[in-house]
Amino acid sequence: MASKASRWADTAEDAAHEANRKREKEEKKRLRAAEKARKLEAERQAAEARKRAEVEYHEDDRPAKRRKTTPPGDGDANASKKKKDEPAKLLKFQAPPVTPSRSVDNYDKLNDIEEGAYGWVARAKEIATGKVVALKRLKVDPTDRSGLPVTGLREIQILKDSSHRNIVELKEVVTGKPTSGIESIFLVLEFVEHDVKTILEDMPEPFLASEVKTLLWQLAAGVAYLHDNWILHRDLKTSNLLLNNRGQLKIADFGMARYVGDPPPKLTQLVVTLWYRAPELLLGATTYGRAVDMWSVGCIFGELLTREPLLQGKNEVEEITKIFELCGMPTDETWPGFRRLPNSRALRIPRSSSSSNPLATGSVIRAKFPLLTKAGCDLLNGLLSLDPESRPSAKDMLAHEYFIQDPKPKQEAMFPTFPSKGAQERRRRRDTPNAPGRGQKAAEFGSVDFSGIFTGRERELKGGGFQLRVA
Ligand code: ADP
Numbered sequence: 001m002a003s004k005a006s007r008w009a010d011t012a013e014d015a016a017h018e019a020n021r022k023r024e025k026e027e028k029k030r031l032r033a034a035e036k037a038r039k040l041e042a043e044r045q046a047a048e049a050r051k052r053a054e055v056e057y058h059e060d061d062r063p064a065k066r067r068k069t070t071p072p073g074d075g076d077a078n079a080s081k082k083k084k085d086e087p088a089k090l091l092k093f094q095a096p097p098v099t100p101s102r103s104v105d106n107y108d109k110l111n112d113i114e115e116g117a118y119g120w121v122a123r124a125k126e127i128a129t130g131k132v133v134a135l136k137r138l139k140v141d142p143t144d145r146s147g148l149p150v151t152g153l154r155e156i157q158i159l160k161d162s163s164h165r166n167i168v169e170l171k172e173v174v175t176g177k178p179t180s181g182i183e184s185i186f187l188v189l190e191f192v193e194h195d196v197k198t199i200l201e202d203m204p205e206p207f208l209a210s211e212v213k214t215l216l217w218q219l220a221a222g223v224a225y226l227h228d229n230w231i232l233h234r235d236l237k238t239s240n241l242l243l244n245n246r247g248q249l250k251i252a253d254f255g256m257a258r259y260v261g262d263p264p265p266k267l268t269q270l271v272v273t274l275w276y277r278a279p280e281l282l283l284g285a286t287t288y289g290r291a292v293d294m295w296s297v298g299c300i301f302g303e304l305l306t307r308e309p310l311l312q313g314k315n316e317v318e319e320i321t322k323i324f325e326l327c328g329m330p331t332d333e334t335w336p337g338f339r340r341l342p343n344s345r346a347l348r349i350p351r352s353s354s355s356s357n358p359l360a361t362g363s364v365i366r367a368k369f370p371l372l373t374k375a376g377c378d379l380l381n382g383l384l385s386l387d388p389e390s391r392p393s394a395k396d397m398l399a400h401e402y403f404i405q406d407p408k409p410k411q412e413a414m415f416p417t418f419p420s421k422g423a424q425e426r427r428r429r430r431d432t433p434n435a436p437g438r439g440q441k442a443a444e445f446g447s448v449d450f451s452g453i454f455t456g457r458e459r460e461l462k463g464g465g466f467q468l469r470v471a
Contacts, residue, residue: 017340104176104186107135113422123191123422133171134189134422139255148185155254156187158231166222168192168242168252192242192250193420200238200307203418209371211416212304213409215241217398218249219297224394226251227290232264233257234271235435236296238303247415256435264289270436272296274319275309279330279386282320284342291388297397298383305369320347326364327384335387375401 159170176184235256278295302310313319
């Protein structure tokens, strides 16, 4: 039993990792203590400064004079006395005006666009100008009395800070009558006629190769802008990509988005809708970065080509299984360090090298997308690299051969138009999964045996059909 466990745990690499972790922990402790001491010192200095300032105030509480930094000479004594009697000249700073949010009553609702258990989006018209907009009510948990959830605040903050042709524009934030004692908050967004998911579901023919390129290029441009500005979207999927009648794609729904630093902080692994969720998240990573969005971009690329979501797992175990079927089993060569991720210990993954695993070469991707050019396969394969470090950045992607080779991306103005559902019809929320909610618990993998996954090449290329044994 012990020897079995040691197969995964007792390698020299793991021991080094453990030692490293301990060192990092010690270092963090030391930094925390130093930070505490620094804060105490700052507080002490601030208290002293306050005391000094109090002494310098006149009885009528007006500031007396600025403290001299050079010792006054003889002649200065009188001057300083004279100055003491004059009212001090204070610098005045203009405080930014605080304008309360306008009311949602400035808008007339035209029709619902999306209505579900949590979210609500409608098309509306600003009464004063007649301009058509989209109104999105922010989700508020009526049982939570602390007000707007942090996700709502982040969505507002990030949309307010963002300005890019491929990011949906936030025009203003308005408030409505309180529901359940909590004020309703609405985002007023530019109205965009379609979302890509609805188009894919309704179009009789798939997009042309040149059209896929236009959409994908714009998606990469929007993601590059976000990543350049330290924003992770964390819920990229076709229903969150809007498309207007001029062929312009706009990334929407920043409910999961957040700012990150470098190195990124510890983050929740429960992000991204299951079908678009990167393998490192499924394996429980809490330190992750821009590559999680690039994985979703890869899934969207596949979906644009086939009109079907690429990896439709019913749960986390099925999702990771589908990923391995498509991209190959991870090995220490193709994804160094994957065994250290919390959930990977539950997966009994054979310790084979990449050369004995034909799937790691991307042959399944080539077989699944026979019409995709070599450059296209190369890009898709890169985006769907199991190892997040191997995925191209959004900037790298924009410079990829795929966009240079023929057929060239179609000009946006030449993009086909589609009847807009959002402009006319009320829709119920579709049956696609959503991003996980806050407070939801991450799935813990039972023991999953992958040792029988690669038995026949033919079966591999058809994409599995093997039995999962979940303990
Ligand atoms: P939620 O966070 O509730 O999922 P989203 O922002 O994803 O809300 O919006 C849900 C749907 O509403 C989108 O898939 C799209 O169809 C529609 N939608 C969202 N924003 C707009 C917009 N600015 N213009 C038109 N339709 C929109």
